[in-house]
Amino acid sequence: MIYSPSIDPIFRNSGYDMDTILRTVKKMGFTAFEFWSWSNRDLDLLEKLVKELELQVGSFCTKAVSLVDPEQREAYVEGLRESLDVAKRFNCRYLIATTGNALAGVSREAQHQSIVDGLKACAPLLEQTNVTLVLEPLNVKVNHPGYFLESSAEAFGIVAEVASSSVKVLYDVYHQQITEGDLTPTITANLEQIGYIHVADHPGRHELGTGEIAYPFIMQKLRELGYKGYVGLEFIPTGTPEDGLKACLEQLGNG
Secondary structure, rough: OEEEEEEEHHHHHOOOOHHHHHHHHHHHOOOOEEEOOOOOOOOOHHHHHHHHHEEEOOOOOOOOOOOHHHHHHHHHHHHHHHHHHHHHHOOOEEEEEEOOOOOOOOOHHHHHHHHHHHHHHHHHHHOOOOOOOEEOOOOOOOOOOOOOOOOOHHHHHHHHOOOOEEEEEEEEHHHHHHHOOOOOHHHHHHHEEEEEEEEEEOOOOOOOOOOOOOOHHHHHHHHHHHHOOOEEEEEOOOOOOHHHHHHHHHOOOOO
C-alpha cells in the first residue's frame, strides 16, 4: 500500500508554504501526497517540487460540477478533460469525483441515472489514459449536509452500471463509519470496485488512533485481501502535522 497524506486538511493551519509542506512529507518517509483542487495551485511550483523531491501525486479532485444535474453534464466532461491534462503533467493516476448536492423536486432515481449517464460519458476519455476516476460517497450527518451520494452500496451500484474499469469507488473509511459502519465486510465484498481508500478517525476527523475506528484491524484486513493501492490520509491534526502523521504511521503499520 502507498500512504498518501492529503496536504489540504493536514497542513491548513500550519502556516507552512508549499515548499515546506512537501519537504515535511518527504522527510517523514512518504513517497506520495494528494490534494483537493488543482485550479488554485501554482502548478509550475508544484511540478518543480515534485520532481526535485521525487514524490508521486496520488490523487486530486476533478472540477466540482454537479453530476446529478444533466444540464451540467457538458461542463462536467469539459472539467474532466482539463483535469486529465493536469493529471498527465504529474503522472497522477487517480482523479476524485463528487456528485454534488441533491436537487430539490427531482426524484432520487433521476439523479442517480444522471450520475450513471455522466460517468458513462466520461469513460471513453478515461480509457484513453491510465487515469481512474474514483467516485466518493460522503457523510451527510456531520460534514456534507445535502450531498447526494452517501451510501457505499449506491456508489458500488453506480460503478457497476457504468461498467468501465476506469471508473471505481473511493471508499472513505471515516465517511462510511458515520454513514453505515460495517467497514471491513463491505470492503471485502466490494474490493474489486474500490480504486482508492481514504482514512481519518471518528469523531472529529482527526489522526488515526484518536477515535473509535480500529485501524490496525482494518489495515491488516486490507493486507490479507491483497490491496496494493493508495491509502489517503485525509485528517485534521489535533496537534502539529508532524505529530499527526507520526500517529497515523503507528496505526497503519507496514504498507
